[in-house]
Amino acid sequence: MKGTKVQFISKNFIRMILLLIAVSIVTFTLVSISPIDPLSANVGQAALGSMSQEQKEKLEEYWGVNESPVQRYLNWAGDFVRGDMGVSLLYRQPVTKVIAVKLSNSLFLMAIAWAISGVLGFMLGVLSGAFRGTWLDKLIQGYSLLIASTPVFWLALLLLLIFAVWMKLLPIGLSVPIGVEASGVTFFDRVQHAILPAITLSITGVSNITLHTREKMIDVMESDYMLFAQARGESRWSMIRRHGLRNIILPALTLQFASISEIIGGSVLVEQVFSYPGLGQAAVAAGTGSDVPLLLGITLVTAAMVFLGNFIANILYGVVDPRMRKGGTVS
Amino acid sequence: MSCQEKHHILEISNLSVSFRQYDRGTNQINLPVITNLNVSVHDGEIVAVVGSSGSGKSLLAHAILGILPYNASLAGEIYFNQELLTEERKKQVRGKEIALVPQSVNYLDPLMKVGLQVRNGDKSPGVMERMKALFRKYHLEQETENLYPFECSGGMSRRILLSTALMGNPRLIIADEPTPGMELSLAKKAMEDFRQFADEGNGVLLITHDIELALEVADRIVVFYAGTTVEEALVSDFESLEKLRHPYTKALWRAMPRNGFETIPGSQPYVKELPEGCVFGPRCPLFSEECEGEIPERVVRCGTVRCIKCEEDHSHHHHGREEAHTHAGS
Ligand SMILES: Nc1ncnc2c1ncn2[C@@H]1O[C@H](COP(=O)(O)OP(=O)(O)O)[C@@H](O)[C@H]1O
Ligand SMILES: [Mg+2]
Numbered sequence: 013m014k015g016t017k018v019q020f021i022s023k024n025f026i027r028m029i030l031l032l033i034a035v036s037i038v039t040f041t042l043v044s045i046s047p048i049d050p051l052s053a054n055v056g057q058a059a060l061g062s063m064s065q066e067q068k069e070k071l072e073e074y075w076g077v078n079e080s081p082v083q084r085y086l087n088w089a090g091d092f093v094r095g096d097m098g099v100s101l102l103y104r105q106p107v108t109k110v111i112a113v114k115l116s117n118s119l120f121l122m123a124i125a126w127a128i129s130g131v132l133g134f135m136l137g138v139l140s141g142a143f144r145g146t147w148l149d150k151l152i153q154g155y156s157l158l159i160a161s162t163p164v165f166w167l168a169l170l171l172l173l174i175f176a177v178w179m180k181l182l183p184i185g186l187s188v189p190i191g192v193e194a195s196g197v198t199f200f201d202r203v204q205h206a207i208l209p210a211i212t213l214s215i216t217g218v219s220n221i222t223l224h225t226r227e228k229m230i231d232v233m234e235s236d237y238m239l240f241a242q243a244r245g246e247s248r249w250s251m252i253r254r255h256g257l258r259n260i261i262l263p264a265l266t267l268q269f270a271s272i273s274e275i276i277g278g279s280v281l282v283e284q285v286f287s288y289p290g291l292g293q294a295a296v297a298a299g300t301g302s303d304v305p306l307l308l309g310i311t312l313v314t315a316a317m318v319f320l321g322n323f324i325a326n327i328l329y330g331v332v333d334p335r336m337r338k339g340g341t342v343s
Numbered sequence: 344m345s346c347q348e349k350h351h352i353l354e355i356s357n358l359s360v361s362f363r364q365y366d367r368g369t370n371q372i373n374l375p376v377i378t379n380l381n382v383s384v385h386d387g388e389i390v391a392v393v394g395s396s397g398s399g400k401s402l403l404a405h406a407i408l409g410i411l412p413y414n415a416s417l418a419g420e421i422y423f424n425q426e427l428l429t430e431e432r433k434k435q436v437r438g439k440e441i442a443l444v445p446q447s448v449n450y451l452d453p454l455m456k457v458g459l460q461v462r463n464g465d466k467s468p469g470v471m472e473r474m475k476a477l478f479r480k481y482h483l484e485q486e487t488e489n490l491y492p493f494e495c496s497g498g499m500s501r502r503i504l505l506s507t508a509l510m511g512n513p514r515l516i517i518a519d520e521p522t523p524g525m526e527l528s529l530a531k532k533a534m535e536d537f538r539q540f541a542d543e544g545n546g547v548l549l550i551t552h553d554i555e556l557a558l559e560v561a562d563r564i565v566v567f568y569a570g571t572t573v574e575e576a577l578v579s580d581f582e583s584l585e586k587l588r589h590p591y592t593k594a595l596w597r598a599m600p601r602n603g604f605e606t607i608p609g610s611q612p613y614v615k616e617l618p619e620g621c622v623f624g625p626r627c628p629l630f631s632e633e634c635e636g637e638i639p640e641r642v643v644r645c646g647t648v649r650c651i652k653c654e655e656d657h658s659h660h661h662h663g664r665e666e667a668h669t670h671a672g673s
Contacts, residue, residue: 145413240450243408244463244507245438254464258454334454334491 017330024326028319035315036089036308043304044081088308098305102297107309110294115313118283118290122275124210129217129275130268136218137225138260142252144230152222159219164278168212168285175208209286213278220274221267228263232256262333269325273318349385351425352515352546353407356381358419360402360411360570373416376614377402377570380419381640381647384515384546389537391549391557393595394567395611400550401446403567404517407548408443409433424514438463442508444518446550448500451492458488461506470510477506480536481529497524505533515546522556534560554595566592569611569622572640575647588648591623621650 079087091098097107140152159167232238233256241251280292287293291310298307330336360377377399384390394400405411407421409430421428423436437443451460461477462470478487481502492500501524508516516537522530537547538560551557557564558581566574566589574589584602587593597605609626618624620635627634629652640649 236445236447236449237452239405239410240443240445241452242410243405243437243443243445245434246463255452255455258452262454335493338491338494 020326020330024323028316028323031319032312032315035311036092037085039308039311040081040085040088040304043299043302043307044084046302084304088305097309100298100303100306100309102301102303102306107305110306111291111309111313114289114291114294114310117288118279118292121206121210121213121283121288121290122279124206125213125217125279126268126272126275128210128214129221129271132214133218133221134225134264134268136222137264138229138252138256140222141226141229142233142248142256144233149226153226156219156222156226159215160223162216164212164216164281165285167215168209168282171208171212172285205288209279209282209288212282212286213275216278217271217275221271224267225260225264228267229256229260232259235259262329265328265332266325269321269328272321276314276317349387351383351385351422352388353382353384353548354420354422354425355383355403355407356420356422358382358403358406358417358421360399360406360415360417362412363414363416374614375570375617377406379640380570380572381575382548382565382572384548386544386546387541388563389541389547389549389561390563390565391551391561392565392567393551393554393557395552397613398567398611399570400552400567401519404443404519404548404550407433407517408437408441410437439511440513441515441517442511442513444504444508444516444521446519448492448495448497448504450504451500453492455491456488457490457492457495457503461488461503461510463507463510473510474506477509481506481532498526498529501525502529502533505536509536509540513545515548516540517548517550519550520552521549522551522553530556554599566595569617570614571622571649572647573623573649577646580644580646586644588643588646588653589623589650590627590629590652594626623650 088098097111099105100107100110103110136152136156140149143149237255237259238251241255246254276292279290280295282288283290283292284296291314294306295310295314297303298310358377358380359375361373361375364372364374366372380399380403382390382392382403392400392403402411402415406417407423407428411417423432423441426432428436451457458474461474474488475485477483478485483499483502483506487495487499487503492503495503501521505518505521508518518537521533525533534556537549541547541562549557549561554564558578561578564574564576564578564581565572566576568591574587574592576587576592580586580588581596584593584596587596594607596602598607607626612618612622612625618635621627621630621638624630624634631652633651636651638649638651640647641653643653
């Protein structure tokens with residue numbers, strides 16, 4: 013029993029390493045074949061023209077233009093395993109430091125959105141599925157389908173217009189007030205600036221979780237054990253409470269952790285619209301600016317987050333599901 | 344029994360169940376799976392409903408309990424204790440006065456411990472004791488209480504399902520194929536318990552496709568074919584072929600090992616391809632043109648039959664259905 017658990021964890025760990033290697037190679041290749049010339053993109057065509065050859069060579073060395081891509085990748089990978097993710101070309105700071113700052117901004121945002129969309133989506137999905145065909149179900153489903161088919165950036169702009177421009181209730185962008193020193197930024201400021209992006213992310217996240225939970229709940233409601241519960245005189249609420257939640261919680265857990273990737277994906281767009289200085293925005297900047305070390309760093313960190321999310325879901329599954337906990341087979 | 348004036352616990356008359364289905368897109372069709380079915384259970388009686396798989400036995404059980412799927416519609420009357428069983432009333436009696444022993448072990452919640460399910464969440468000492476007694480009786484270890492359904496063998500799960508029905512104080516037990524997978528001795532024990540339960544003045548509707556089992560324990564046999572009752576007979580009628588009424592029942596009799604294992608060709612028609620008139624017509628040795636007309640249910644020798652070829656019996660007894668109406672009115 014213990015052995016299988018250790019096996020499970022080490023197997024997943026190896027899989028994560030392989031995944032990260034693959035992701036880094038793919039990202040690296042994509043950036044290498046990208047037509048953007050890092051020099052003219054970051055220094056500027058005009059400035060480049062007025063530079064001396066010496067200066068140019070120095071710059072080229074800094075951006076690593078003349079080395080072969082394989083050599084560059086190996087250099088980077090060698091540093092990476094020693095814990096050095098390199099220096100961001102754009103921010104001129106160690107990548108680890110840039111990521112730490114951006115990630116803390118984003119995590120704040122994503123955690124709020126993840127929690128709200130998870131809890132709300134679960135509740136709405138359970139209700140909708142349990143009362144399938146009623147007006148409540150139609151309302152919830154209609155809302156979810158509407159939101160699911162709305163582009164995230166459009167929703168973000170709409171919220172921005174309503175709450176920041178018209179009603180002037182919330183700030184337009186950034187994660188802290190403009191022109192205030194870092195030490196003067198209060199927790200309240202941070203919350204206030206994160207509200208709109210978080211709401212946008214939550215709204216889109218909710219609809220997805222709701223629709224998936226609803227499907228699962230319908231399966232549960234149509235199961236034979238629900239029929240038997242009904243035959244034994246249990247009320248609808250009792251059935252939902254005693255058997256519904258028990259059986260929906262496992263698929264819901266998986267859903268919740270799988271949605272991490274969607275939250276990360278959504279945050280890229282949302283951060284862009286709200287000019288929220290998080291990981292998503294940094295990723296866009298790194299991509300368009302050919303900041304290879306930063307882009308690789310961000311890609312790997314997010315890939316690891318997604319992987320860890322699924323990994324945690326698997327472990328929780330084993331803890332919660334008696335069929336797995338007791339070593340049985342799931343039918 | 345039709346010739347006896349006993350109290351009815353359950354009286355089903357002219358029951359029909361059909362499913363709304365969509366045929367090729369938007370064309371809604373009504374698929375009848377049970378038509379004009381009559382069954383009754385009297386005080387102290389075990390009535391066996393015998394029919395091959397797909398004949399509508401489980402649906403009958405679900406119709407009585409009001410747990411048919413949402414796309415099913417129901418016609419006809421069901422009386423329980425001489426009282427019309429409306430959908431509202433079904434909600435009140437199910438699990439209390441009417442208990443179901445479901446057909447398969449999938450009816451147990453896979454994520455809930457067995458004990459909790461048998462007691463239906465009740466933790467009071469009395470209920471606890473009762474469960475322990477039932478577990479002892481059916482050779483279930485006391486630890487079974489803390490197992491999940493996936494940890495129980497098929498036979499164990501059967502006994503667990505049986506225990507759920509015997510936990511309360513029902514007037515009627517509907518047992519939907521309760522014994523497959525059970526050890527013979529334990530299956531017999533279960534049947535003895537049904538007998539005892541019935542002898543206390545209660546009723547059992549035993550649904551099975553095992554006619555041998557039915558003959559051993561039941562008082563009356565109701566034969567199902569393609570969603571309707573073709574014959575209602577006393578167990579003693581199965582002593583000889585001559586006492587039986589319907590050609591299908593006779594075919595069942597001949598197919599029994601002790602009577603020669605003789606089977607008839609063909610199979611039960613699928614609900615979508617029911618023949619005109621008699622549902623057994625295509626397989627019947629006595630088939631003639633008149634069989635394509637309407638086939639009424641008639642009382643013959645204290646039983647009923649749905650066959651125009653069965654010789655008339657000038658019995659003055661009338662069928663239980665009329666009794667039900669007088670009971671319902673009183
Ligand atoms: N939800 C449903 N929709 C349509 N047809 C159904 C449905 N449930 C059962 N049936 C049909 O009703 C018939 C009788 O089913 P059932 O009562 O389970 O048979 P039995 O218990 O005698 O084996 C079968 O032919 C089956 O296909
Ligand atoms: Mg059945």
